[in-house]
Amino acid sequence: MATGHTDPQRRERILDATLDLIAEEGIARVSHRKIAARAGVPLGSMTYHFSGIDHLLREAFGRFTDHIVAVFDEHLGAAADRDQAREAVADLVHELSEESQRDLVLTQELYTLAARQPAYRELTHEWMRRSRVHLEKHFDPDTARQLDALIEGLTLHRALAREPHGRALTVEAIARVTTTDRSAPRGSDTP
Amino acid sequence: MATGHTDPQRRERILDATLDLIAEEGIARVSHRKIAARAGVPLGSMTYHFSGIDHLLREAFGRFTDHIVAVFDEHLGAAADRDQAREAVADLVHELSEESQRDLVLTQELYTLAARQPAYRELTHEWMRRSRVHLEKHFDPDTARQLDALIEGLTLHRALAREPHGRALTVEAIARVTTTDRSAPRGSDTP
């Protein structure tokens, strides 16, 4: 093996092309042929490098998970204290819901798979785990968990809403969840 | 028309079968033939009742949205005061993430479509709008919006987590978001 006429980039180009295509057209419309065309490789390479289309998809989403974990690391890992962590969370929500349409779509595709197949759920577990590790540097475990869920909800609603909420609302929600004092429920019952 | 040998239930049976099949196998694997077989109708009925498979999917998800809006109405509409609303929200999160695997999967499929196609986004808008109408009976608009996002995040994370969080955590998160007092950030910076 490794005779020199192998092309180690082939595999990765195929995986990238797969993710691009899924982001654009959806899992329902990807095929070996379209991926091969986009990656600029012959059709035969598909079955040579991957045992089947399921194998290909699993590996592609593994790659995507690595990427998104890196995005979380980048944002949350740099925070030095609690306030910076709150800022970082707000940045994360807005970046994910606004700038990277691609990541958003791929995230949804992954969740859809995860909702049905345990194999894909493993990928989301690792992602959630890593995210919580960062948050637990600044908040207690329960708060970290709530905050993690809040990030998810805010990002999704912001991305799908007709009129996305502003940063102030994101910041307020984060502040509320990361505040222990819950002795003062709101006074009046009619807002 | 209406000659008596028409079958008005045909259409709805097809739509139900479509949703069942999507829930079980995913949008990527549905086909006219499988749907027809499951609904117990001949293949020809597919193109007779629906102009194409896109038309069929849109209508099916419209039907699903009606259903899920009804679930929200049922839970949130009955709440008489703020505390009952909080309880209702907690119930909603736990019912969606625990009991109805089908609804969860279909929700994800819809979000995936919505992330890419504006036509499907309309359906999620209506759903979010309706949900907020209920919440705004008890909370101010900003809080309602945050709570709506929180429901989304808690439900999803609870459904996908290896060890789903307990009700206490859900309740705590809801309490925090629906509490205005944010003058007391946590004391120490190392939990």
Next chain:
DNA sequence: CCGCGAAGCGTACGAACGTACACTCCCGGC
């Protein structure tokens, strides 16, 4: 310089797909 085994590719095949459309069947009007 020569073959040999691995690396990679082109092609072909069977299955499944969406859709069009000629057809049957049956009710209501006469």
Next chain:
DNA sequence: GCCGGGAGTGTACGTTCGTACGCTTCGCGG
């Protein structure tokens, strides 16, 4: 009692798909 037409269906066509597999290409040990 019959016939016109609309409701509903069976089938067939062209396309696209995943995958298998025989073939070519090429670096390297002898």
